[in-house]
Amino acid sequence: MSALRLKKGLSKHSAYDLRDPNAEVIESHTLAVIVDNEAGVLARVIGLFSGRGYNIESLTVAEVDHLGHLSRITIVTKGTPQVIEQIKAQLGRIVPVHEVHDLTVEGPSVERELALFKVAGQGDKRIEALRLAEIFRANVVDSTLESFVFEMTGMPQKIDAFADLMRPLGLIEVARTGVAALARGT
Amino acid sequence: MTKSMTGARMVVEALRDQGVEVVFGYPGGAVLPIYDEIFQQNEIRHILVRHEQAAVHAAEGYARSTGKPGVVLVTSGPGATNAVTGLTDALMDSIPIVVLTGQVPTFMIGTDAFQEADTVGITRPCTKHNWLVKDTDRLSETIHKAFHVATTGRPGPVLIDIPKDVQFASGSYTDPRRSEMGHYKPQVKGDIEMITRLVEAMEQARRPIFYTGGGVINSGDAATQLLHELVEATGFPITSTLMGLGAYPASGDKWLGMLGMHGLYEANLAMHGCDLMINLGARFDDRITGRLADFSPNSMKAHVDIDPSSINKVIHVDLPILGDIAHVLEDLLRIWKSRGRKVNRDGLAKWWAKIEDWKKVDCLAYAPSSKTIKPQYALQRLQALTKDHDRYITTEVGQHQMWAAQFLHFDAPKRWMTSGGLGTMGYGFPASIGVQMAHRDALVINVAGEASWLMNMQEMGTAMQFNLPVKQFILNNERLGMVRQWQELLHGERYSHSWSESLPDFVKLAEAFGAKGIQCHDPADLDDAIMEMINHDGPVIFDCLVEKHENCFPMIPSGAPHNEMLLGGADTQDAIGAKGAVMV
């Protein structure tokens, strides 16, 4: 213990220390990154994650401010608290990055994802698929005699759950947008 | 008033407005319009290197020895790819460099055109930022912004890729004052509350230490002056990383020498045993920390750094202070003085007594020889014979680099140029050329190993052409010495491919370029030979034949804590366990 009787520094895990990296808690965080909408900016962000060995669970990007040429990148990532801090600091140092928000710690937020499901089937399976879609508030956006395309918006977990239910009923294709997220309130 | 001109003219105009005096470069098809403009003016000097990697290292040497950004101009494709090692080196060591590359015309990008390479793609991870300019109207502003990004915050290399049609086309020139710098504005002032807490800790600390790094030199001359004042006023001991040597004078009595893997015993033990560690512009590199779990286990740690990603990256600190060293030290000194300049005198006296004990170990001692030149001896003599000169040292990478850090003394910043983070063999020779370009009358010496030196030996041509009297002081052990040392310690003395065979006759090599060559193998002749090198007005290759199997000590084996250090004469057989062997 420090002679100063102050909280002493903790030495944390690193690649040079052959401890099990899984021994520390892995957290999932949703980050909102506001960037200049210029060529190569997404490559910089993705390159940072692959180059430094960080995880990307989900990533969405679109221009959100046409006049200011700003895009919003929403990234869901996993890591130890120290790695999450590094990810934020590393993102913040990319020159065209304006702001980095950690929606997971900055207060309550809403997260939504949009998904499209193509389900093919006949008879009871087709009726069951339609019934479940109603319960999940999924819309039918295309239908043929053998198939439906459902559209659904919700938390990623809800989309996972719906996909699990559709699989035995003839799910053949899924398209997901990845998570979009905003802090609640003003 | 906006002026209309071609893109190529704009490049030269923008460089001039940025105060650039020297450009290191190599021409090719995609930069011919810019070379044509360079031909038609006399303000900016162009130094023709013999390989683009060398252009970047020369620019690094220029930058590190002046505090100004270094500028490089190369062609597309192979010109750009040859620059990649230099860019990575500059990124790792936080050196401000602006690299201009030519590119195939915009309408040919993506067609696998002749000498096309995805330069911004390739250099994205090895630059602080890079730009592909597709519109001549944006070119001058982009260049001004590039200088801003390279030199502010944590400095680093930037690259601007300029297609050939953009160089030919006309556009309007924007001067630096009117250029839009964007939102990039790093924070320089530290948080006053945190600084005050650091002052409180300094007042109480019984075993404090300053651990300084390259960031002090990056910050500039004000930072080194303030550091000096702070160290003298508090009486705290100070150590530095390889990158920070010279920020505090080696002749100062608070100086403990370099720390880390090949650092001094007293510096490493003081780091291990301190109760307050004040990190100023150093990044807790793995050459410093050794085994993280045992790194300075009982200390409170403060870290002043301009880059948020450096703080808490590998070592968790108690007092993080985000800001520029000079700004933070100014506030720190003011607050410490206003609170009565307090330090824990009793604690400090005991702490110094302990440090004096550690110093008695004399960790740099080596077995002298009257028959062969010991590399340490060569550097001691070089130090003694050059210390009163206006002297700049560059190095290559290996044992000689570590011995140079241990045995040469630096009393001022920006006098020591070495490749620390990337450890690039081949750095030192071109860097010495860049340094000499900035300091025409100074004594510039590259302390080299023969293997590293061969990696950029083509630069003899550059040194001769531009009358740059750089001294290449080669400690020739006919071995890849640092590799050989690790094989001795880690791989059962199986010396796989770690010797230099078919070496040239360095004296003849010098003569072939029209330079002077000196060879020395007898310790008795060494002083005269070094004096001959110093007194020769022109480039010299000094082939110093040294002991072939000398090991560099002290050494903290990878993965070991600071207090488990190997000293000279230690039993080196299997000194590093299996756990250490997987690390680099």
Ligand SMILES: Cc1cc2nc3c(=O)[nH]c(=O)nc-3n(C[C@H](O)[C@H](O)[C@H](O)COP(=O)(O)OP(=O)(O)OC[C@H]3O[C@@H](n4cnc5c(N)ncnc54)[C@H](O)[C@@H]3O)c2cc1C
């Ligand atoms: C063979 C070999 C052996 C080596 N052995 C050793 C060894 O024994 N000991 C040793 O020390 N090194 C050694 N090194 C070098 C080592 O690899 C690192 O390069 C070095 O330790 C890093 O130095 P630094 O911590 O000062 O950081 P730098 O790389 O110099 O980084 C500077 C830090 O300061 C910050 N900064 C920059 N500007 C400012 C500013 N204006 N204000 C505030 N902060 C700023 C940056 O953000 C960064 O965090 C060795 C290298 C080689 C090749």
Ligand SMILES: Cc1ncc(C[n+]2csc(CCOP(=O)(O)OP(=O)(O)O)c2C)c(N)n1
């Ligand atoms: C470009 C490059 N390749 C390989 C290495 C690995 N390496 C580090 S030191 C060294 C040997 C250097 O030998 P020399 O220049 O003769 O110096 P010495 O260690 O003998 O003083 C090698 C191969 C490196 N650092 N850089």
